[in-house]
Amino acid sequence: MRISLFGLALLGLLAAQLPAQDNSELLSRMKAMEDRIKALEAELQALKGQAAPAATPAPIAVAPTPEATPPSVPPEPQPVNLGGAGPAASKALNPDISAIGDFIGAAGHGANRRIPALEMHESELGFQEVIDPYARADFFISFGEHGVDLEEGFLTFTALPAGLQLKVGKMRAVFGKVNTLHNHVLPWADRPLVSQDLVGGEDGINDAGLSLSRILPAPKGIFLEGVAQVYRGDSTNVFHAGKRTDISTIGHLHAYHDFSESTNFDLGASYARGHSPFGDGTNQLYGADLTVRWKPLRRAIYHSFVARSELVWARTTVTLPSLAFPSIAITKPFGYYVSGDYQFGRRWFIGGRFDRSQRGACLPTNPDTTPCTTPIPSTNLLQDTGGSLVLTYWPSEFSQIRGQLRRTRYGEGLTANELIFQFMFSMGAHGAHPF
Amino acid sequence: MTVSIGIRTLAVAMAVALGGVSHAAAKINLVTSTQDLAALAREVGGDKVNVESIAMGYQDPHFVEPKPSFVLKLQKADLLAVVGLELEIGWLPPLQTQSRNAKIQKGGAGYMEMSQYCQILEIPTGQVTRAMGDVHPQGNPHYWLNPDNGRRIAKAFADKLSQLDAADAAYFAGRYADFDQRLTAAEKGWVAKMAPYRGRKVITYHRSWPNFCERFGLEVVDYVEPRPGIPPTPSHTLELINIMKREGIKLILVEPYFDLRTPNSIARAVGGEVAQLMPSVGGVKEIANYFQLFDYDVNILVNLFQRVK
Numbered sequence: 001m002r003i004s005l006f007g008l009a010l011l012g013l014l015a016a017q018l019p020a021q022d023n024s025e026l027l028s029r030m031k032a033m034e035d036r037i038k039a040l041e042a043e044l045q046a047l048k049g050q051a052a053p054a055a056t057p058a059p060i061a062v063a064p065t066p067e068a069t070p071p072s073v074p075p076e077p078q079p080v081n082l083g084g085a086g087p088a089a090s091k092a093l094n095p096d097i098s099a100i101g102d103f104i105g106a107a108g109h110g111a112n113r114r115i116p117a118l119e120m121h122e123s124e125l126g127f128q129e130v131i132d133p134y135a136r137a138d139f140f141i142s143f144g145e146h147g148v149d150l151e152e153g154f155l156t157f158t159a160l161p162a163g164l165q166l167k168v169g170k171m172r173a174v175f176g177k178v179n180t181l182h183n184h185v186l187p188w189a190d191r192p193l194v195s196q197d198l199v200g201g202e203d204g205i206n207d208a209g210l211s212l213s214r215i216l217p218a219p220k221g222i223f224l225e226g227v228a229q230v231y232r233g234d235s236t237n238v239f240h241a242g243k244r245t246d247i248s249t250i251g252h253l254h255a256y257h258d259f260s261e262s263t264n265f266d267l268g269a270s271y272a273r274g275h276s277p278f279g280d281g282t283n284q285l286y287g288a289d290l291t292v293r294w295k296p297l298r299r300a301i302y303h304s305f306v307a308r309s310e311l312v313w314a315r316t317t318v319t320l321p322s323l324a325f326p327s328i329a330i331t332k333p334f335g336y337y338v339s340g341d342y343q344f345g346r347r348w349f350i351g352g353r354f355d356r357s358q359r360g361a362c363l364p365t366n367p368d369t370t371p372c373t374t375p376i377p378s379t380n381l382l383q384d385t386g387g388s389l390v391l392t393y394w395p396s397e398f399s400q401i402r403g404q405l406r407r408t409r410y411g412e413g414l415t416a417n418e419l420i421f422q423f424m425f426s427m428g429a430h431g432a433h434p435f
Numbered sequence: 436m437t438v439s440i441g442i443r444t445l446a447v448a449m450a451v452a453l454g455g456v457s458h459a460a461a462k463i464n465l466v467t468s469t470q471d472l473a474a475l476a477r478e479v480g481g482d483k484v485n486v487e488s489i490a491m492g493y494q495d496p497h498f499v500e501p502k503p504s505f506v507l508k509l510q511k512a513d514l515l516a517v518v519g520l521e522l523e524i525g526w527l528p529p530l531q532t533q534s535r536n537a538k539i540q541k542g543g544a545g546y547m548e549m550s551q552y553c554q555i556l557e558i559p560t561g562q563v564t565r566a567m568g569d570v571h572p573q574g575n576p577h578y579w580l581n582p583d584n585g586r587r588i589a590k591a592f593a594d595k596l597s598q599l600d601a602a603d604a605a606y607f608a609g610r611y612a613d614f615d616q617r618l619t620a621a622e623k624g625w626v627a628k629m630a631p632y633r634g635r636k637v638i639t640y641h642r643s644w645p646n647f648c649e650r651f652g653l654e655v656v657d658y659v660e661p662r663p664g665i666p667p668t669p670s671h672t673l674e675l676i677n678i679m680k681r682e683g684i685k686l687i688l689v690e691p692y693f694d695l696r697t698p699n700s701i702a703r704a705v706g707g708e709v710a711q712l713m714p715s716v717g718g719v720k721e722i723a724n725y726f727q728l729f730d731y732d733v734n735i736l737v738n739l740f741q742r743v744k
Contacts, residue, residue, distance in 0.1 A: 082587070084520050084555040084574030130541060136532060159537030163510065215510060215535065223503035256503040261491070264502060297494040298692055346666050346694070396665060398565055427565070429524070 095129030095137075098430035100184045103423040111408065111416035112370035113196075120145050121422075122183055126430050134159045137169075140182065151182070151206070165213045173205035173235075174227045174252040175270045176287040176310045187306070187341045187351055187392075189404045189422040193384045194335030197359040198285065198314045200238040201366025205272060207231035207239075207248065223256040231274070237364050239274030239283060248274025266291040278363060278378065279328055281317025304343040311336040318360060318378040331379045333358035347394040355386040359411065369410070382411020400424040463599055466512040466539075468523050469496055470717035471579045472549060472588065474725045476516065478614040479593045483603050489527075492717025495692040497569070497664070501526040509534035512545065513599065516592070519548035520555065522576035550576065552591040553584040556645045568662025577714060581646035582622045585725055589614050621726050625733045626651065632740045638679060639688040640698060643714045647732070656684055659698055667697045679705040685743035686736075688712050691719075710739050 102122040106115035123143040130136045135157045142151040154169030172180050178195050183202065191201055199205060209231030218224035229250040233241030239248045251271045258264045270287035277283070288311045295304040313334050320327045335357025343349045359365060361380040362372035386408035393401045402422040409415045463484045467473040473488035480486060487508050490499045496518070509515065509530055515538075517523055531540055538545035555574035563572045578584045593611035597604035633652030640659040648655050657678055661671035678684070685707035687698045691714075698709045712732045713722055722728050 082554055083551040084558055084571075133537065133540070133542065136540075156532060158532055158535065158540055160535065163535050165533075165535045215506065221504060221507070223507055225503070254503075258502065258504050264504070266503075293500075295500060297491050300500075301495050301498055301692060302694060396565075397569060 093129075095127045096429035098124075098126040098128075098426060098428035100124040100126070100426045100430060101424065102183050104189060104420060105422075106418050106420050108418040109416055110418055111414040112410055112412060113365070113367050113408075113416070115190075115367070115418070115420060124151065124182065124184065126428075128429075131155065154211075163214050167211040167213075170206070170208045171211065173207065173229055173231065173250045173272065174211070174254075175199065175205050175250055175272050175285065176268065176289045176312065177266075177291065177308065178310060179204040184424055184426070187308075187339065187349075188353060188388060188390055189402055189420045190388075190406070192310070192337035192339075192353065192357075193355040193386050193408070194310065194312050194337055194357040196365050196367065197357040197384060198238075198312050198333060198335055200235050203236050203366060205231075205235045205238050205248075205250070207233070207235050209247075218255070221257065223254075225254045227252040227254070233274045235274070237277060237366055238272075238285075240277035241275055246275035248272065262296045263292070263294045265293070276317040278360070279317040279319035281328055281330075282315075283317065284315040286313040287311065302343070302346050305340065307338075307340045309336065309338045312357075316360065316363075318363070320377055320379070321375065329377075329379045331360040331363075331381065333360060333381055335359075341390070349390075349392040349394075351390040351392070353386075353388045353390070355388075355408070356383065358383050361411070370412075384411050385409050398426050463513045463596060464511050465514040465516065466508050467515075468517040468527060469579075469715060471715050471725065471728070472516045472518065474716040474723075474728075475579075475585055475588045476592050478725065479589050479607050479610045480596055481606065481610050483600065483606060484596060488717075489530075492713065492715035492722065493691050493719070495690070496522055496715070497525065499523070499526045501530045503533070505530050506533045509539060510536055512536060512539050514545045514547060514595065515539035516547040516549055518576050518579070519550035520571050520573045520576035520578075522571070547591065547595060549588050549591060550574070550578065552587045553578045554581070554587075554646075556649065557642065568660070569664030571663075575642060575645050577643045578646050580644060580714060581650045582618055582625070582729065583650070584646060586615060586618055589618075617726070621729065625729050628733050628737050629653075632736070635686070635740060636682055636684045637686045637688055638675065638684055638701075640690055640693045643690055644688055644712075651733070651736075656682060659687065659689070659693075659701070672697060672701060676701055676704045679707065686710055686739060690714050708739050708743050710735055712736070 100123070101120070102124070103119070104115065104121040105118045107117070121144070125141045125143070127139040128137070135155050137153075137155050139153040140151040141153075142149045150170055152169070152171045154167045154171045157166040157168075160166055174180055176199070178186070178191060179199055195201055195204070209229055211227060211229040213225055213227040216224040216226050227250070229252075231239075231248045231250070233239050233246040233248040235248070239246075241247065249272070252268060254266065254268045256264065256266050266289070268287075268289040270285070270289070272285040272287075274283055275281075290309050292307045293304070294306075311334070314332065316331050316333070318329055318331050320329055335355075337353055337355045339351060339353035341349055341351035358381040360378040361376035361382050363378050386406060388404050388406045390402065390404045395401065400423070402424070404420040404422070406418045406420060407416065463480070465476050465480065465484050465486050467476060467486065467488045469490050470488045470492040473486045476484060476486045489505050489508070490496045512534070515531070517527060536545075537543055540546060550573070555578055557575035559567075559570060559572060559574075563570055579588065589611055593607045596607045600607075629651040634654060636654045636656045637648070638657050638659065639648075639655055642658060642663055644655060647653075657675055659667050659672075659675065661668055679701070685705065687702055687707065687709045689695060689698050689709055689711050691711055695709060695711070701707075702709045712735060713719060713728060716722050716725060716728050718728075719731070722731050
């Protein structure tokens with residue numbers, strides 16, 4: 001009320017001081033001001049109404065009588081969190097990513113296949129993840145000191161009917177054992193001579209193609225698996241596809257049996273066929289492999305023994321260089337290795353390997369053999385023989401130090417005596433490899 | 436005529452196929468990664484479920500060889516139950532892939548990661564690196580060593596089996612209720628036996644026992660391994676001896692798959708004892724089920740605690 005009177009007085013004062021104006025404009029402005037005053041009054045009342053309870057005196061605190069005490073309620077049990085940290089703790093939907101370093105050094109006389117004194121031999125990046133409910137994918141990209149290569153990159157269909165499994169992409173062919181293995185899972189710092197001479201060495205039979213496999217029925221708990229693979233037909237020093245029809249094919253039969261819970265064996269037979277890189281014809285490889293393992297389960301982390309052997313027969317078409325009449329011939333080298341590795345401590349392994357392999361004279365190998373200075377017909381077979389002693393130490397599951405004493409007598413009559421040492425290390429989540 | 440023969444042949448083929456399916460569906464094939472999970476699955480599955488496990492109770496479950504013979508088990512599995520928390524990361528994934536069995540792939544209808552039903556301890560906070568050893572970034576995977584978690588695992592099995600075989604849901608529920616009752620009674624006994632020793636300090640070889648020790652009131656002060664998965668070093672062993680002498684710790688708990696030389700030498704140095712406890716069902720012949728696992732371990736501990744005051 002006081003505000004309203006004050007407002008009217010103010011209006012009167014203002015009106016007295018205003019110069020003569022249009023009456024209607026003045027009236028409308030007065031009306032607007034009246035409305036504004038009414039609104040302010042209403043707002044003031046509302047505020048008073050809200051503040052009223054606060055103005056009431058606070059009740060005097062009274063100690064509750066014993067009867068008024070509420071019955072004692074046991075404290076709420078602390079909620080138990082079930083489950084570990086979710087997958088988000090380590091990743092969301094990203095693939096498992098890993099990196100593996102492989103550093104190699106060599107000392108001594110290397111004869112005609114030299115390993116550099118010091119080399120960051122390979123850095124492998126792995127990406128592995130489930131794609132959808134029907135498939136998973138694995139990529140392994142290999143960085144050398146001077147280049148990058150897709151070591152493997154394939155899709156695996158895990159939900160096909162009839163127990164089939166299909167792989168599509170670039171992959172290491174299932175020819176024997178060593179050809180399927182990445183460097184970091186080899187029990188040696190190098191690959192056996194038979195692999196270097198006849199199966200493409202470190203690169204091996206590794207090509208783009210399809211692989212279909214199935215577990216076959218077998219008696220007495222034997223695991224029997226058949227694999228059929230078709231590739232484009234390009235694998236350095238093994239197959240060469242000059243045209244689309246020069247595809248290569250691989251067949252592999254693999255049997256596994258547990259003798260006991262500690263001892264088992266693996267037996268494999270392989271066949272590979274493709275266009276020869278050395279002549280107009282085919283290159284055929286026949287392989288047999290045997291692995292026997294012993295690992296007592298109670299002491300599995302301290303002791304184990306693995307014996308391996310692989311035999312390869314090749315029938316390779318070569319073109320014999322001749323200015324007058326180039327002719328085609330078949331060369332038939334054979335090679336094998338036998339090795340054994342014993343784990344004598346949680347982190348210690350000792351092993352040995354004997355190698356023998358024939359090869360066509362002047363035919364390329366991986367690593368490279370010193371080129372022929374005098375032309376020799378490729379059908380002439382040279383024989384390389386070697387032996388290695390290997391000591392491996394694992395500082396942890398994620399690093400490895402290895403020394404390998406290697407003596408090799410090459411077919412050209414040269415002898416190499418070398419010490420190869422290797423440091424390997426891995427980071428990230430590198431998925432386990434098949435047995 | 437040809438059409439009718441074709442239809443008849445098809446009908447016979449379907450009948451044979453369906454017959455095969457119904458025969459196969461008579462029992463659920465359950466494969467577990469460890470014998471502990473298998474023991475709990477048997478408690479609720481009874482004779483309606485074929486249960487097989489991969490890792491044996493006396494082997495280190497971190498390091499199992501992915502043998503092709505395991506693929507044959509997984510190929511026929513309706514359910515695969517794993518511990519999870521990356522315990523099996525080094526060996527199980529290639530077996531799953533090789534099994535060609537869509538049901539048991541990660542995320543499949545027949546894939547069960549039991550850790551998600553259980554109370555997990557030692558979940559690392561902050562940055563996790565390999566400098567910490569072979570740590571499990573999602574928490575300690577040895578969680579089955581608390582009976583409360585055993586109960587939760589059994590309940591999860593009962594629910595899943597009922598889902599797969601609704602006709603026998605009452606059977607699984609009944610067996611779970613019975614198991615729960617027996618476990619509650621047994622647990623009271625184990626707790627009562629261990630009660631006099633609550634608060635006792637112990638050393639363990641590996642970080643296998645946080646759930647067990649929490650449940651029965653033991654305090655783990657340090658480990659024989661300087662970091663998870665790293666073998667004992669001389670400097671850490673000396674440090675451990677000093678800690679045990681300073682704090683009056685007399686007992687070292689060791690899993691059956693670890694070498695006893697270092698624990699024995701530590702025990703000799705401090706006048707203590709080494710207890711070879713079993714972390715899993717099947718660790719020794721006497722441990723054929725989940726109850727016997729705790730009976731065995733509690734009895735060993737009680738006897739040793741009485742000796743080393």
